[in-house]
Amino acid sequence: MTADTVDRAEGSAEGAEAAKAREREQRGWYFYDFACSVYSTSVLTVFLGPYLTSVAKAAADADGFVHPLGIPVRAGSVFAYTVSVSIVVAVLMMPLAGAIADRTGRKKPLLAAAAYLGAAATLGMFFLNGERYLLGALLLIVANASLSVSMVLYNAFLPQIAGPEERDAVSSRGWAFGYTSGAFVLILNLILFTGHDSFGLSEATSIRICLASAGLWWGAFTVVPLRRLRDRALPRGGEGAAGTGWRQLVNTLKDMRRHPLTLSFLLAYLIYNDGIQTVISQASIYGSEELRLDQTTLITAVLLVQILAVAGALGMGRMARTYGAKRTILGSLVVWTLILAAGFFLPAAAPVWFYGLASAIGLVLGGSQALSRSLFSHLVPSGKEAEYFSAYEMSDRGLSWLGPLVFGLAYQVTGSYRDAIISLVIFFVVGSVLLARVPIRRAIEGAGNPVPARI
Numbered sequence: 001m002t003a004d005t006v007d008r009a010e011g012s013a014e015g016a017e018a019a020k021a022r023e024r025e026q027r028g029w030y031f032y033d034f035a036c037s038v039y040s041t042s043v044l045t046v047f048l049g050p051y052l053t054s055v056a057k058a059a060a061d062a063d064g065f066v067h068p069l070g071i072p073v074r075a076g077s078v079f080a081y082t083v084s085v086s087i088v089v090a091v092l093m094m095p096l097a098g099a100i101a102d103r104t105g106r107k108k109p110l111l112a113a114a115a116y117l118g119a120a121a122t123l124g125m126f127f128l129n130g131e132r133y134l135l136g137a138l139l140l141i142v143a144n145a146s147l148s149v150s151m152v153l154y155n156a157f158l159p160q161i162a163g164p165e166e167r168d169a170v171s172s173r174g175w176a177f178g179y180t181s182g183a184f185v186l187i188l189n190l191i192l193f194t195g196h197d198s199f200g201l202s203e204a205t206s207i208r209i210c211l212a213s214a215g216l217w218w219g220a221f222t223v224v225p226l227r228r229l230r231d232r233a234l235p236r237g238g239e240g241a242a243g244t245g246w247r248q249l250v251n252t253l254k255d256m257r258r259h260p261l262t263l264s265f266l267l268a269y270l271i272y273n274d275g276i277q278t279v280i281s282q283a284s285i286y287g288s289e290e291l292r293l294d295q296t297t298l299i300t301a302v303l304l305v306q307i308l309a310v311a312g313a314l315g316m317g318r319m320a321r322t323y324g325a326k327r328t329i330l331g332s333l334v335v336w337t338l339i340l341a342a343g344f345f346l347p348a349a350a351p352v353w354f355y356g357l358a359s360a361i362g363l364v365l366g367g368s369q370a371l372s373r374s375l376f377s378h379l380v381p382s383g384k385e386a387e388y389f390s391a392y393e394m395s396d397r398g399l400s401w402l403g404p405l406v407f408g409l410a411y412q413v414t415g416s417y418r419d420a421i422i423s424l425v426i427f428f429v430v431g432s433v434l435l436a437r438v439p440i441r442r443a444i445e446g447a448g449n450p451v452p453a454r455i
Helices: 003-059 075-104 107-127 133-156 167-194 203-228 241-256 260-290 295-323 325-345 351-378 385-399 402-414 417-422 425-436 440-446
Strands: none
Touching: 003 075, 003 107, 003 133, 003 167, 003 203, 003 260, 003 295, 075 107, 075 133, 075 260, 075 402, 107 133, 107 203, 167 203, 167 295, 241 260, 260 295, 260 325, 260 351, 260 402, 260 417, 260 425, 260 440, 295 325, 295 351, 325 351, 325 417, 325 425, 351 440, 402 417, 402 425
16 A cells, blocks of 8 residues: 555545534534524513513503603513613624634633523523513523524534535524424423423413423523634734624625615614514414414414425425515515405404414425525625624614514503504615615626526
8 A cells, every 4th residue: 555545544534524514513502503493482482571571560660661760661561672672682692702702712601601601591480470571571581692602603513514515404403493493492392381280380370381491491401602613813912802792793794885776675684583583472462362262273373384484485486586586575575564464354262263374384484594694695705704604693683673672662652552663664665665676686796796597
């Protein structure tokens, strides 16, 4: 055997070992989505909105107002306002965490800190009872902000554990893991909630257990990515971490000015995506408070959304290959607008109609966001993928407080959840108009990328 043959054999063995190590990290990475998605599904989407609202109503005065810091707030607006505050806190924290991770290369300890702080706050929701709406608001702010920070750190691992050719597949598997865990735990929640009498529990206690169990699940399965992911040293000089984080974001946005069509698409996405996120986070309150639906109906409706979101994403992906991503997204935004209009006229105490609305949401939810991300990837200049997607994530989180704020203000002023839900139409109308005005082919050419045959 020649020396050259030996070298090739050793190189092949090293390559196989590196591929095995990379696959191990990828499998560990999937599990953070598996861990934290339960919070988004069970806590934020299903249980906490109606439950926190009921606690706030118990603490309200005769006119239906609570007075945090002396400010009169309708009890029904507390959840929406708290979601807005949590996102503002997250936006302030994300650049700091990102910059520290970039300067030290130690993303894993920061991910652990954010994940376990969020999990502990969620676990603490077991003690949310009586009139403790301020405790609930504080725990929601901590948990929601921690989740946002942890997702920035989690996403930052992706370029390190997957090459460009496999990144889409790895990202999609993580997304699938998240939807799987969300649906599975919701089924367990449904069993506990509907059978709470047979378990010797009150309805409120069963809800508190469901809330706390999401924190337990989040913390338990976070162990897997923390054991399998590894940090890479990324030494950087320069100013303090906070300044570096904000300066990087500002510099990236300045660079986007050289690609104004990319920036135009990003603005359109931020607006319509804020509408999507607000519909998802406020749907349970609308269902329970305005439509007078029980918790079992809400849980099964969200399960339906979880299942149909996968099928909808795959279906919209096929439509995009035929009609192009831009047209498919615009079509989905029309459907979102019709969903809100239908929701406004939806009769109370009619679960069948609510299930129909949930089915429509599921069919457009996953595809709207998946196609938006893939379309944006075509508008990113080569070599700047990481910083542009960092700005994408930061800007997304940065504007996502506006929808809940509009929803909360609409209810604060009118006292009607129907008026609050219809107020969100503006996000889909404005987002559609802005997206329709973006010449996607010219935007891709301006970014220096090849234009796909169908876009």
